[in-house]
Each structure stands twice: as structure tokens, then as C-alpha cells.
Amino acid sequence: MASPGIGTVSHMSGELFKMMTSVNMVHVPYRGDAPAVTDLISGQVQVMFANTVSSIEHVRARRLRALAVTTATRSDALPTSRP
Numbered sequence: 377m378a379s380p381g382i383g384t385v386s387h388m389s390g391e392l393f394k395m396m397t398s399v400n401m402v403h404v405p406y407r408g409d410a411p412a413v414t415d416l417i418s419g420q421v422q423v424m425f426a427n428t429v430s431s432i433e434h435v436r437a438r439r440l441r442a443l444a445v446t447t448a449t450r451s452d453a454l455p456t457s458r459p
Contacts, residue, residue, distance in 0.1 A: 377401040378412040378421040380430075386412075389425035389446070416440065428453055 377394075379387035382405045394401055404421055406412035409430035416424045417439050424431075426440075432453050434440040445451050 378424040
């Protein structure tokens with residue numbers, strides 16, 4: 377599980393997900409969003425709880441697949457799903 381650093385919102389989101397689901401993931405902290413997203417795209421890590429700003433263009437370009445958002449409604453940034 378990549379994160380842009382220890383104690384970041386992404387890291388804490390991943391830890392909360394692990395606790396709530398009993399899924400075991402190893403935390404891999406990076407020095408910021410860019411290197412974490414780069415390794416996510418290249419397959420060096422399998423999952424990241426990324427913010428919209430750091431991931432939206434990669435999702436639109438289909439280099440990443442967004443699985444969920446943490447809001448009650450769909451994000452206006454990605455109004456439709458694509459297979």
C-alpha cells in the first residue's frame with residue numbers, strides 16, 4: 377500500500393481500511409504523491425489511497441483504475457464509469 381508519507385491522510389485511510397476489513401497490506405511510504413503514483417502505475421505497488429488531485433489525470437488516461445471514493449456521492453470529476 378503506497379502512501380505519500382507516514383501519517384498522511386492517504387496512509388491513515390489505508391490503515392483504517394486495513395482495520396475495518398482485516399486485510400493485511402504492507403505500508404510503503406514515499407516522499408510525496410508523485411513517486412508513489414509512479415510506482416503504482418509501474419506495478420511496484422498494488423494499491424494506494426490517493427487523492428483526486430494526484431490521480432485524476434492518470435485515471436482519465438486509463439493508467440490507473442479508481443475503485444471508490446470516500447464521499448456519499450459520485451465525484452463530479454469522474455461522472456461516468458468506464459469498463
